[in-house]
Amino acid sequence: MSDKKTVAVADHYNAVVDDYHLNYDDDAHKTLPHYPANYFRLKMLKREVKKLGATSMYETGLGEGTPLAHMANMGLRVAGSDIAQNMVAAAKANFSRRGLDPDVVQIGNIDDPASYANQLEGGLFDAMMASGVLPHVADDQQALRNMRAIVRPGGSVFIEFRNKMFSLFTLNRFTKEFFLDELLPGVSAPIRDAVAQELDQRLATNLPPLRDKNEGGDGPGYDLIQANYHNPLELLEQFEKLGFSNMKIHWYHFHPAPPMLENAIGPAFREAAMQMEFDSSWRGMFLCSAGVVQAVRS
Numbered sequence: 277m278s279d280k281k282t283v284a285v286a287d288h289y290n291a292v293v294d295d296y297h298l299n300y301d302d303d304a305h306k307t308l309p310h311y312p313a314n315y316f317r318l319k320m321l322k323r324e325v326k327k328l329g330a331t332s333m334y335e336t337g338l339g340e341g342t343p344l345a346h347m348a349n350m351g352l353r354v355a356g357s358d359i360a361q362n363m364v365a366a367a368k369a370n371f372s373r374r375g376l377d378p379d380v381v382q383i384g385n386i387d388d389p390a391s392y393a394n395q396l397e398g399g400l401f402d403a404m405m406a407s408g409v410l411p412h413v414a415d416d417q418q419a420l421r422n423m424r425a426i427v428r429p430g431g432s433v434f435i436e437f438r439n440k441m442f443s444l445f446t447l448n449r450f451t452k453e454f455f456l457d458e459l460l461p462g463v464s465a466p467i468r469d470a471v472a473q474e475l476d477q478r479l480a481t482n483l484p485p486l487r488d489k490n491e492g493g494d495g496p497g498y499d500l501i502q503a504n505y506h507n508p509l510e511l512l513e514q515f516e517k518l519g520f521s522n523m524k525i526h527w528y529h530f531h532p533a534p535p536m537l538e539n540a541i542g543p544a545f546r547e548a549a550m551q552m553e554f555d556s557s558w559r560g561m562f563l564c565s566a567g568v569v570q571a572v573r574s
């Protein structure tokens with residue numbers, strides 16, 4: 277919590293707590309200013325947890341607690357933590373309102389296992405989930421090791437990441453960065469410069485605009501906090517090295533066209549995106565801005 281970027285992450289989430297539950301509302305999610313990606317992620321998580329037959333679930337970065345409350349209502353023993361104190365307060369209120377025990381959620385940082393060690397005293401969990409956490413941690417390996425340690429051997433993790441491959445579909449400055457930083461890092465400077473000049477002609481490198489304010493306009497925007505993208509292929513290799521097996525990726529937040537076309541296409545853009553959710557083909561690797569790695573602690 278002493279790290280400056282981590283404080284900013286908590287500041288961002290502390291300021292978006294009030295409307296966060298609308299992401300999961302069966303009606304309200306349809307008219308949010310942003311795409312209701314979380315709504316589809318929760319549906320997928322519930323489906324997969326049911327398939328597993330897990331009886332307990334830990335959530336790091338539980339936010340205002342609606343996803344974990346859904347798991348509790350499915351009959352799972354649950355516990356969770358978050359670095360943002362407003363989120364934890366909202367999660368406690370959310371649990372109480374639903375007749376669930378508010379004491380199973382507390383302040384805790386996945387980078388600091390001592391901060392949530394008390395919640396593991398009743399035994400390791402069958403499953404754990406981390407949505408919106410891996411993008412924000414300073415050391416991926418350490419965070420993934422800590423997440424792994426929350427589940428019993430044979431238990432499963434569900435870890436969300438922001439998809440770097442999506443950059444190949446966006447045709448904006450992220451595409452240029454992907455070419456130069458990911459595909460061509462070892463190529464000589466003159467060739468890279470020629471590629472950069474060509475991409476400047478062909479791509480909308482002025483897009484997307486920086487989100488320096490949150491939707492309500494009264495807190496730091498998402499682009500001001502550390503929010504890393506991950507290459508899914510590298511991520512799967514990393515999971516294997518850290519002692520996970522049976523990895524699969526569940527893709528969500530589909531795009532029927534590059535995001536810069538959303539205004540021109542209008543409401544049909546979002547309708548088409550929602551229709552595409554739950555496609556389990558390879559296309560998600562390029563059309564989705566996020567995914568969840570499901571893996572077993574071997």
Ligand SMILES: C[S@@+](CC[C@H](N)C(=O)[O-])C[C@H]1O[C@@H](n2cnc3c(N)ncnc32)[C@H](O)[C@@H]1O
Binds near residue numbers: 406
């Ligand atoms: C995008 S929100 C998602 C909340 C919830 N998981 C959900 O799906 O609705 C991410 C949450 O992770 C929390 N978070 C970020 N970094 C964290 C860390 N290092 N340890 C614990 N929580 C963290 C944030 O404060 C925020 O509440």
